[in-house]
Amino acid sequence: MTKITLTIGGSDTWGGGGIQTDLKTFENLQTFGLSVLTCIAVAENDDFVIRPLPASLIHEQLQTIEQSFQLDGVKIGLLASIEIVDLVIDFCQRNRGQFPIILDPVLAFKETEQQLQQDYLQKIRELAQLVDLITPNLKEMQRLVASADIVSLADMETTSQQLSEQTKTAVVLKGGPHILTDSAIDYYTDGINSHYFKGPISYQSTIHGAGCCFSAAICVHLAQGTPLIESIEKSKRFVYEAIENGLPIHDAGNVWHGKIERSLT
Secondary structure, eight states, X not given: OOOEEEEEEEEETTSSSHHHHHHHHHHHTTOEEEEEEEEEEEEETTEEEEEEOOHHHHHHHHHHHHHHOXXXXXXXXXXXXXXXXXXXXXXXXXXXXXXXXXXXXXXXOOGGGHHHHHHHHHHHHHHHTTSXXXXXBHHHHHHHTTOOOOOSHHHHHHHHHHHHHXXXXXXXXXXXXXXXXXXXXXXXXXXXXXXXXXXXXXOOSOOBTHHHHHHHHHHHHHHTTOOHHHHHXXXXXXXXHHHHTOEEETTEEEOOSSOOSOOBO
């Protein structure tokens, strides 16, 4: 039977992250993908800007999904406003335990929005208590636990265990190539069990959307009944392939799981 997976997150107009990458990942891994759009990322005067959608529209989208589908897995990404986080908290409370829920705690705030960021972080911590797995990168983890820079394996362990203890939720911290020089490394803990995931480092520049791809892939594998540790291992390999086969754009590029013969300039 076809599995149905939902992404709740932002639209990346450049196509490299957000719901665009989530839906591509769902499709590549053989689930039927649905989406609830929370915001749109655009360029304004050469700056990166997030445009949240009205909370009422997010409510209508969630209501439509719940009335129309039996879900097998949900991935949550950028929610963009405190009002939207509250709606997703309500959604998770209604559906907790019915399907796996993965939270990729995307943070996209300017330095001038410090108070907004702190209020948003507190709401994300509340949401994190209602999901099955949290997948922060190093910078997101620093903000979630008010940590100094994470520069070692010991730092990865300490901060992950701290977040897992605070939220009572399993955590996989994406260290990538930033901790070790010979491999890309991630660290998992559920407060009792822990596990390191090591893989090759890709030196391609097509890394935009890698974090979205990772959490969406975990969502799919869990929806398909794969155990959690194996789901993380498979997803790590999938992301590496998506970077290796990505789409170059200017000096960087997007993850993609299809091979290409040209770049966009």
